[in-house]
Amino acid sequence: MVLLSLVASHSDIDLETVAKISADASQVASVVLASASPVAGAITLATCNRYEIYCEVPRSEDVPAARSSVITQIAASTGLSEETVSGALISKTESDVVSHLFSVGAGLDSAVIGEREIAGQVRRALNEAQASGTATGSLVRLFQTASRTAKEVGSRTALGSRGLSVVSVALDLATDLSADPAWENKNIVIFGTGAYAGATMSLLRERKAHNISVFSASGRAEAFVSTRGGTAVDEESLEGALAAADVLIGCSGSDHRLMREDIAALDRGDRALIAIDLALTNDFDPSLGQLPGVDLVNLESVRMAAPDEQAQALHQAREIVQGATRAFALEQRERAADAAIVALRRHTQSVLEAEVEKVRAQHGCTAAAEEVEFAMRRMMRQLLHVPTVRARELAAEGRAGDYIDALETLYGLEIELPAAPASKGVCPVAAAGEPAAAEPAAEPLRQVG
Incomplete structure (x- = not known):
């Protein structure tokens, strides 16, 4: 069996292209396996700044056909041309697949080097593939080893002690932009109720924020605040919440985009506004930051502002990943x-x-x-x-x-590698300390990576 991955991430292409590739591509693995493709198994890893699909094929000569079938399905699901999809996806095979996934899981390929949220997303990607029956034994072992490697990096290097994430860096940026750095004095509106919104709420609580309103275009705000706190707002009360807001945080990725004219029409007086847009497909109009008194923080801002890690810790983490890659190959x-x-x-x-x-x-x-x-x-x-x-x-x-x-x-022997069965029908279980499961398709969020 041969490992193959197709990767589109912030490291190689712009986030807008990543968003286009990711759109409606969550079912590609199941569709490819149901086709005449040589792909024997597949796991999809989709976050706010990457779309990656990991496949297992029988022989090395099957790799071109497998890649072609995945590209065809992504193009069909997103409406993009196969040429566009092919140009955006970088192919990796065998040890390069292993090394890349282990680096991703350890946070070494993230916008914020060493961030820990991606490790949970790698675990959830495996859980979802097992539940849908698309994971082969080799892919299960690959992702399980990636999770163990991420834990080792977290426990043995300074990267694990920083506790940084895309959300935390974005909130730090907002603090620097604000005239009043105290979060307990700010009125905050969160857009979205998925796993990303849950992680955001937790970090806001750590910063002692308590005036938090939550809006969900699909009407799930009430259920969200019932377990996490905050105040649910709907379409009718949203305008009032926006007029009084000091900070807006978008992490839903829904079709309900807040436009520039929506804010311009409000009577906000001289109140400054910081809009933090962490959705890959943009919850906020990109021109929002052009309004007087409005600062816009987006994923590109976070990537530019993310602090560099100490060289020694990063070197140590990469050695751990390289060692794990060699051990897995052996x-x-x-x-x-x-x-x-x-x-x-x-x-x-x-x-x-x-x-x-x-x-x-x-x-x-x-x-x-x-x-x-x-x-x-x-x-x-x-x-x-x-x-x-x-x-x-x-x-x-x-x-x-x-x-x-x-x-x-x-x-004349026929030798087949032993493979652990893909655990079909197993309900994904979030590891302790992870954000809650992402909300359904009405607000599709590809999370931090």
Whole structure:
């Protein structure tokens, strides 16, 4: 089996293009698996600044067809041309796939280096793929190892102690822009009620903010504030909340966009306004910041303002990721060797048992028959010793495929790698400390990454 990933992220292209690629592409994995594509399994990782799909295909020669089928489905779901989608997606295979995902999960590829929210999103991506039945055993192991690597980076480096995220950096920017840095004195309106809004609410509480209103275009604000606090506002009361607001925070990604003229029409007097737009598809009109007294903070602002990590901590984190990548690759090669060894032993065992039966049929349960059987089994163990040792050696060198090809050619064996079953029907469970599950499609939020 071969690992393949297609990646569109803030590191390589602008956020607007990432948003276009991400639009309505959440079901691509299921659709691709239901088609005639060679893709055996797929997991989608979609956040506020990346769209990535991880696939498993049978052979390296299947990679071009697999990539083409994924691009075709993304183009169909987003309305973009296949040429546009293909140009935006960078393909990675095998160890590059592993290294990239481990770096992403550890926060090393984020707008805010070392942020911890992406680790939870990697876990949720796996949970969702298992629930929908698109995750193969190899992909499950890949994502589980990515989560363990992220924990190791968090516990062994200074990156884990900073507690930074896109939300926290955005709130820091707003503090710097405000004439009054005290959040307890600010009137705040949050747009959205998904996981991102929940994380925002938690950070606002840490900063002692308490005048918080929540608006949801889909009417879920009441349920949201019932468990998290704050005041729910609807279409009728939204105008009053906006007129009194000091800070607006957009994290819904819905079609209900706050336009420049909506704010310009309000009687706000001389009250300054900070609008923090953290939705990939923009909750706020990008020209909002052109109004007098209005400052606009968006994802690009956060990326530009995110502090650089200490070189030593970043170097240490990358060493952990590289070590985990090598260990995962070795484990995969050893699994291939194990499968080949098992197949060879089964083959030789069947030949041995056939010969033993002939001896028993000819000589019965005599001492001579037992001696012959014992000698044959000892000889078989000796004959298998060198092929077993060579399998381990070739696996360590990354040449397990050569060993498998040789067995298939010499003995006509069909060797398949063992794979853990994709846990279909399992309900995703958020790990302790993660934000609540994202809200349904009416306010689709691709979260921080």
